[in-house]
Amino acid sequence: MFGSAVYSVWTLQVLTTLVMAGVPLGYDCDAAGNHSLPGRECTSYVECLAKEDGRGMVPVERSCSAQMAFSPILRRCVDDALVKGCNRTVRLLDLLEMHDPSLDYMCSDAPNQYVCANCKTLVNCIDGRAYPSRCEVGDFCLSNWDAFGGDVCYPGRPKGCACGETNVFYQDVYDAEAFFKCDESGETDMHYCPVEHWFDATAVECRSSRGLPSCTVPGTFAVHSDCRRYYACIVTRGGGFLQHEFRCPDHDGILFYNEQIGRCDDPCHWKPPEFECSSEGRFADPTDCRRFFVCTWDAESAAFRQVSRQCPEGFEWQQLLRSGVGHCADRGTVPCTSATTSQCILPPGLCS
Structure with missing residues (x-):
């Protein structure tokens, strides 16, 4: 008889220990019923049960079943989609x-x-x-x-993600390293810059923290937005690139780096682009494989409006069979030979 009583007490202690397992230490039940557990998963909650002797309550941790979450308002398990901030529906x-x-x-x-x-x-x-x-x-x-x-x-939202114009590249509104272009159906095609690079939508290329385009092939290249600057891309043993920046001297006037001859040169001696819009559409720039022109008719001035655009680094403009239609395609898939001396952008009035 005595042994049975001791066994009952021991069993009660074990059950109490098991019941309390997982409940935060020092948790006090203010009222009977179900309550949320701060800092725990949405599926967990505590049920406060009255003790048999009527002196206080004991907390018992419970868990909701699959695809259910505890609602602190309704104080019961409901579909997890109905609980704000809880997302456990995926298996x-x-x-x-x-x-x-x-x-x-x-x-x-x-x-x-x-x-x-x-x-x-x-x-x-x-x-x-x-x-x-x-x-x-x-x-x-x-x-x-x-x-x-x-x-x-x-x-269709937010507007910064929705497509404004096809075959134009935009910087992602959430991730500066990501960029996208829109296809003919209005769907975005996502691309990503190398690590520690960000996408410059104006220059349409990935740039490092120093403002340099990312290295994709070995060689020496001009910074096309400011060709007084240029940089070398050197392949390392691990397969990456070492990038080093240079600047043209200023003592002989304004010099730009000429990629074709491999040195700083007077840009006013370079051959200017030769293209003029004669119909509406998008057309390849004959002097630069990455660039293309957007030609639209301006009824007010009774003339074509000509805007130069550029594909991102690693892409080149591919003119399709139909006149005025094309898109940016991976470099190497486009048979293109540039006729330009340099891809540098000359400031207005520089050579006047």
Whole structure:
């Protein structure tokens, strides 16, 4: 009889220990019922039960079933899509396949939230781990905390991600290292600059922290936005590039680096571009494989408006069979021979 009583007490202590396992140390039940656990997953909550002797309550940790989350308002498990900031709907096996450690940094301030990585990538942050997914065709990643409790893929918004003009490259509004162009259907085609580089939408190329274009092939090249500057790309043993910057001397007037002859030269002696719009459309620049012209008719001036555009580094303009139609294509797939001395942009009035 005595042994049975001791066994009952021991069993009660073990059960109490098991019940308390996982509940924060010092947790006090203020009232009976279900309560959320601060700092825990959305699926966890605590149930406060009255003790048999009526003296106080004991906390018991509970967990919601799959695709369910605890609602602190309703005080019960509901569909996790109804709980703000909780996103547990993806199955565990799917999460293991989708986890991208390179994006975990995005979840440091939002351990259980949806955040935009770029215009087309929505990251599902679960316990500080990133699980990215691509937005559907016509949808873009939108920051909208009020309506969705986090970022969301949304039709046609934000405007900075939506396509303004086809075959034009734009910097991503969320990621300075990412850029995109829009195809004929209005869908974005994402590209990424090398690590520690950002996309310059004006120059249409990836630049380093020093403002230099990224190295893709060995050689010496001018900085086309300011050809007084030029840089060398040297292949290293590990397969990367060592980049070193130079500047043309100023003692002989303004000199620009001439890539064709490999030295600083007077740009006023260079052959100017020879192209004039005669019909509407996009046309290759005969002096530069990366550049093309956009020709539109201006009814007010009764003349063509001619705008020069440039493909990003690694791309060249490919004119299609139909006149006035083309697009930027990977270098090497386009049979093109530039007729220009240099790709430098000469400031207006420099040679006058």
